[in-house]
Amino acid sequence: MLQKSPWAIGAITSFKDKDRNVRYTKSYEGYKFELINTFDSVWIMFHPTKTVLIGFRLVYAAGGSLEINSLTEHANEIICSARCATGVFSSRVKWSRSAEGEPLLRYTTTLKPAEDVSIPFWPRDVYIAGTGKLNEVNGKVHVSQEGTRSGQLYFRMTKPNAGSILYLQNLTALNDYCEQTKTSCANVVGGNWPELGLSLPPTTEHPILAGKEITISDAIVVFSKDASQEESAMSRQFLNMLADAYLSLPLPATKYHDWPKILSLGLRDLIDSHACWSYVNGHAYFNAYTCDFVTPPEIMVQLAIILPLVDYEEWNNSKIETVDEITETLPAFYDKDLKTIMRWLPAAEDKLDGKEEQLQPKVMDSWYLHHPLLNLSRLALKGVAVAKRLFLDSLPYAIKVAHHFKYEWPVFYQMETLDVIKEETEPGKGGEKDVAGIYAHVMLQAFELTGSRKYLAEAEKAAQTLKGKGFSLLYQANNTAFSAGALVRLYKLTGKKVYLDLCYLCLANIFKNVRLWNCSYGYGRHYPSFFALFPLSNAPYTAVYEEQEVFCAFHDFLNETNGMNILPSATLLITEYIRFLVYRAAYYYPPMLPKDMLAEKPKTGEIDPKLWIALEDMHDGWEKCGSVGQEVYGAGNAFGILPRHYVKVPDEQFMIYADYPVLDIKKSRNKISFTVIGDKKMQCNLAIVSAGTKPPPVKVTAQNTALKNGRRKGGSQFYTINGMSQIVVSWKSSVRKKAK
Incomplete structure (x- = not known):
């Protein structure tokens, strides 16, 4: 038997009342909707x-005596005004269609209190x-809000089979409420069946x-x-419904950051600051x-820095001495007895102080x-011999461990005996479920490097174990993103x-783990957080390293x-995540933030607010x-962003920038063409970024149509274009031909 609160019992009883006060009826896409006024609430049925x-409560009046004015x-929109002793409520209800032709409902409610009121x-x-x-x-x-992630619910009605629903609360709208009341939007969407939604x-x-009128929903x-319980159908449905909801969100504006400058500052501090180095x-x-x-x-730290630096070296056709210096130290991490690389030198x-298991x-x-x-493996495929050997x-050894655990890895194990130190992330929730995906990725890299089909077979065996993990597959977001790429390759x-x-x-597991709202109360007003990604399924903060790796994995x-x-x-969700990451990522750097919002005593090390080294956690x-x-x-x-979002123009004093990913880049003497990936319904920023003070004399066409001169900022020119656009940038060469 279902457990119901007094509010649930009262609400559901009023739904079944034959004499309920129906104030409005609407048929839409073959469904019936009603607006009813009960003693203490206004509902859309x-x-x-x-x-x-299903009742969606627009207005709640504690104490009752609620009347619609x-x-x-x-x-396809109604506006309802209701009054009670607390104040005046105004609700706007709008109907539209999803991509599947199903109803999409949006309801927004404000309250103007008659006097100061606590809730x-x-x-x-x-x-x-x-x-x-x-x-x-x-x-x-299947999905509900965890911490300050999206205010979301994804659920099925199974008996009787009455379909599925995705509910997304635009928590950005509650910022004024949280600022006034000094409260948080963490865990405000959830509940127990059959009583769900926002509290x-x-x-x-x-x-x-x-x-003062304030938005409360x-x-x-x-x-x-469709209420299919088949895992693949649900994951597709969740992605489709989330994209539909996303298209109804009021999206925040983004702005351009000078990533070449940020990169140069970060490279300087990475190499020159003693805070970044230890010696053994x-x-x-x-x-x-x-x-x-x-x-x-x-070793993870060394390689996590080297790979983006190598990406930048290739893009910039330059050499960073530090890359070779660190690469030469990698063999010191190899244990000749166990015949494997080790985590710790x-x-x-x-x-090691032993205060934690690891x-x-x-x-x-x-x-x-x-x-x-x-x-x-990535370095090996780039021709780095020492990386290939290691x-x-x-x-x-990696294959031995996989076979020992039957492709179901615990959290911690002892490397010599393979004894389990910690089996589950939380009681009853299993181990690191997405490791099978990153293991499959490693095996595919080995297959590409050697051509041996035994590695392909290993990748398939590991990938098969991901079945049945549902919406609890994600352990660490970057590994789940690597898994998605490996599965496409398979x-x-x-x-x-x-x-x-x-x-x-x-992908469904990744996008249930993001924040589709902008937290702008308290310190949050100093940095954007819309479409931020959390590193773990229960992490209380977003983290720069995992975000940067997911960003690269998505590319x-x-x-x-x-x-x-x-x-x-x-495609829509991936490219939008990338677009917002390119904007948000700059605010992980302490110099972009007020000093008083930085932690005084971090868990590890110290924080230098002037250093262009990113904070781990927001x-x-x-x-x-x-x-x-x-x-x-x-x-x-920065080393991940610059090579992926700036197109260098040979022999010219400008670059081409887009905050959506670009593919199929073709360069000729005075012309560069490429495809901007993304959804045609969405827009992104394109820029001609000049090293000088005047915009270069270029012509930009999208879909064979010349674009008018865009917004100017210094010597750069900015345009707004749609996703899936074919772009051509042409110019007259500034390099004079040598005389014969």
Whole structure:
């Protein structure tokens, strides 16, 4: 039997009242909607079937005596005004269509209090009820808000089968409420079946002020007749419905950052600042965090910095001496007895303090073995001999571990005995579930490097174990993104649809773990956070390193799927994440932030507010940032962005920039053409970035249509273009021909 609160019992009882006060009725896309006024609420009633009723509460008046003052209709929109002792509520309800032709409902409610008012409790706004002889409706919630992630719910009505719903609360609209009341939007969307949705954060010391209209809800609801419990169908449906909801969100503006300048500042501080370096036996290693001279060097840290630097070297056709210096130290991480690379530098293992499980010699965090192997394979494929040797020499050990754990990795294990140190992330939730995906990626790299099909077979065996993980697959976001790319490669190599299905499952897990709202209360007003990605499924903050790696993995994914018929919703969400990351990532750097919002005593090392080394962590607006530390291994941030979003123009004093990914770049003497990836319904920024003070004399065409001169900023010219645009930039050469 379902557990109901008094508010649920009262609401559902009123739904079934034959004499309920129906004030408005609407038929839309074959469904019936009603607006009803009960003693204490105004509802939009939705009838997905004859035996199921869903109520969406627009207005709640504690104490009752709620009366509707006015109700006006405009096409597929109504505006309702209601009054009670608390004040005046105004609700705007709008109907539109999803990409699948199903109804999409958006309702926004404001309150203008009659006097200062505190809200110690607020009931949720979604209730599911049976009608007629049906007493209960059974269902399952697959996705709900965790911390300050999106205010989302994705659920199915299973008995009877009445379809699926994605509910997304635009929490950006609640910023004024949280600022006034000093509350947070963390965990405000959730509930227990059949009582779901938003519950306003309770207020204690700080009330809502009288006479000022304030938004208390802005919900987007996407409906679908399909309530399939098949994993692949649900992952596709979630991505499609989330994209539909996303298109209804009011998206924040972005602005251009001078990434070439940020990169040069970051490179200077990375190389010159003593805070970034430690020394063991006369050799230099990157610290994980600034001023952490106690923790031994980690191979993951060294490679996480080297790879983006190598990307930049190739793009800039230049050499950074530090890359070779660090590469030469990598063999010191190899253990000749175990025949594998190690997480910690063996020569400095005695410095581990053992305060946490992983801070002990020869204890491995499962994903930490595979991530360095993946980066070594990338260097190997670029022709770095030492990386190839370390990679190939370590593969037998990695395969041995995979076979021992049957492709189901724990959190920590002892490297010599393979005894499990910590089996599950949380009781009953299993180990690091997405490690099978990054392991498959490593095996595919080995297959590409050697041509041996035994590695392809290993990749397939590991990938198959991802089935059945559902929306709890993600352990670490960057590994899940790597998994998505590996699965696409497996699909292309084998033609087996299961791998494409599992790819979408990985993407669904990633996009349930983002923040589709902008936290601008408290310290949050100093930095943008819309479409931020959290590193773990339960992490309380977003993190620069994982974001940068997901960003790069998504670029690889788009390159890999170029020409494939993949879900439009996946392309839309991936390219929008990339667009906002290029804007947001600059605010991980302390010089971009007020000093008073930086943590005074981080968990590891120290924070230098003048150093262009990114903070690891950005939090809820009421919390200071950088509490974990200033992350040296997040230094790849700018080095990942610049080569992927700036097109160098040979022999000219300008570059071409786009904040959407670009593919199919073709260069000729006085012309460059490329395709801007993304959804045609969305827009991105294109710029001709000049090194001088005057815009260069270029002609820009999109879809064979010349663009008018865009917005000017210094010597640069900015344009707004649609996704999936064919762009051509042409110019007269500034390089004079030599006389014969």
